[in-house]
Amino acid sequence: MARHYGPYGGAYVPETLVPALTELERTWKSARKDPEFQRELRRLSRTLGGRPTPLYFARNLTRRAGGAEIWLKREDLLHTGAHKFNNALGQGLLARRMGKPRLIAETGAGQHGVATAMIGAALGLETEVYMGSVDIERQRPNVERMRLLGARVIPVTSGSRTLKDAINAALRDWITNVRTTHYLLGSAVGPYPFPDIVADFQSVIGREIRRQSTRAFGRLPDLAVACVGGGSNAIGTFRPLLSTSVELLGVEAGGPAGSRGAASLSSGRPGILHGSLSYVLQDPDGQIAETESISAGLDYPGVGPEHAWLKDSGRVRYRAVHDADALKAFHWLAEDEGILPALEPAHAIFAAVGEARRRPAREHVVVTLSGRGDKDLSVVLRGSH
Numbered sequence: 001m002a003r004h005y006g007p008y009g010g011a012y013v014p015e016t017l018v019p020a021l022t023e024l025e026r027t028w029k030s031a032r033k034d035p036e037f038q039r040e041l042r043r044l045s046r047t048l049g050g051r052p053t054p055l056y057f058a059r060n061l062t063r064r065a066g067g068a069e070i071w072l073k074r075e076d077l078l079h080t081g082a083h084k085f086n087n088a089l090g091q092g093l094l095a096r097r098m099g100k101p102r103l104i105a106e107t108g109a110g111q112h113g114v115a116t117a118m119i120g121a122a123l124g125l126e127t128e129v130y131m132g133s134v135d136i137e138r139q140r141p142n143v144e145r146m147r148l149l150g151a152r153v154i155p156v157t158s159g160s161r162t163l164k165d166a167i168n169a170a171l172r173d174w175i176t177n178v179r180t181t182h183y184l185l186g187s188a189v190g191p192y193p194f195p196d197i198v199a200d201f202q203s204v205i206g207r208e209i210r211r212q213s214t215r216a217f218g219r220l221p222d223l224a225v226a227c228v229g230g231g232s233n234a235i236g237t238f239r240p241l242l243s244t245s246v247e248l249l250g251v252e253a254g255g256p257a258g259s260r261g262a263a264s265l266s267s268g269r270p271g272i273l274h275g276s277l278s279y280v281l282q283d284p285d286g287q288i289a290e291t292e293s294i295s296a297g298l299d300y301p302g303v304g305p306e307h308a309w310l311k312d313s314g315r316v317r318y319r320a321v322h323d324a325d326a327l328k329a330f331h332w333l334a335e336d337e338g339i340l341p342a343l344e345p346a347h348a349i350f351a352a353v354g355e356a357r358r359r360p361a362r363e364h365v366v367v368t369l370s371g372r373g374d375k376d377l378s379v380v381l382r383g384s385h
């Protein structure tokens with residue numbers, strides 16, 4: 001648990017938010033040690049979420065790659081269709097522990113908004129979700145889902161009217177309503193303690209990979225791969241493996257060929273965004289750059305501070321994959337394995353197939369399949385075939 005990761009992280013926020021961040025940190029630290037809280041977290045993960053998620057041997061995709069075995073960590077099978085559930089449940093329980101009756105959240109593709117609306121309903125908390133008006137237009141089905149789950153969706157019309165502006169709006173709301181409201185931040189970003197809390201709740205992914213790979217093939221994988229937007233499914237995959245010899249690869253959105261896409265670690269430089277210091281895509285004056293990606297969930301100009309440190313330290317490798325290659329991998333998984341992946345993890349699948357091809361058949365590559373593809377069908381159908 002760290003306020004900083006090397007030089008990265010911190011809590012660069014207005015003073016009015018400091019007491020709320022302190023209260024959140026205190027609540028989380030006491031909850032971690034409270035067997036009652038941990039029992040409830042495990043119970044709902046299992047009975048509402050569907051944990052543990054399986055580790056699946058992708059036999060046909062392995063044959064396509066022609067090298068190491070490829071295994072998929074099936075977070076797409078979790079309730080509401082993505083790993084976002086793990087964090088929404090954990091923070092929802094923290095909000096209840098703090099006695100806060102209202103949740104707010106930001107959402108881009110809508111997956112985190114849906115997970116928050118779901119947990120708001122399940123725990124009886126009022127829920128409001130900020131969403132850029134551009135995203136509301138391109139992610140209609142998730143907007144309808146949030147409303148059906150009883151949440152109010154608030155359109156954000158400032159700036160580029162996407163995820164980064166929705167986070168700004170949610171932070172402003174939180175400053176005004178901090179006594180009654182918990183801001184359920186959706187990725188491993190933002191001011192401390194959010195990156196640490198989100199990583200902690202998502203680490204169930206990597207812990208299960210450790211257990212399941214040992215059971216399935218007798219040892220830890222040689223390589224673990226995960227896609228990186230804000231970085232929550234990746235840090236959840238990596239953290240429990242950091243102390244092992246497993247190679248780790250994070251895959252960012254490269255956008256259209258020839259662009260920087262949304263690859264903050266590959267093409268950005270250190271800067272402050274949404275309350276922490278990390279890699280940020282910016283112009284020469286330090287203004288936040290416009291990002292572009294086929295997957296709304298990776299379309300964010302920043303990245304969690306722990307990833308910035310893991311990159312600098314060399315413990316994790318990061319690379320970018322372009323839109324067209326992610327689409328290719330979407331079709332591979334659909335046709336080889338009968339699984340429609342979300343476009344976010346399709347980036348990781350593409351990179352994993354390339355890695356497996358270069359490795360001998362005795363090695364094992366585990367890829368975190370962070371979500372299912374239903375939300376992306378219209379994008380895929382527009383982009384190919």
Ligand SMILES: *Cc1c(COP(=O)(O)O)cnc(C)c1O
Pocket residue numbers: 082083084109111112186187188227228229230231232233234297298342344345370371372
């Ligand atoms: C939101 C989302 C992501 C990106 O978020 P991270 O915090 O980087 O994990 C990746 N995959 C899916 C399916 C998502 O919904």
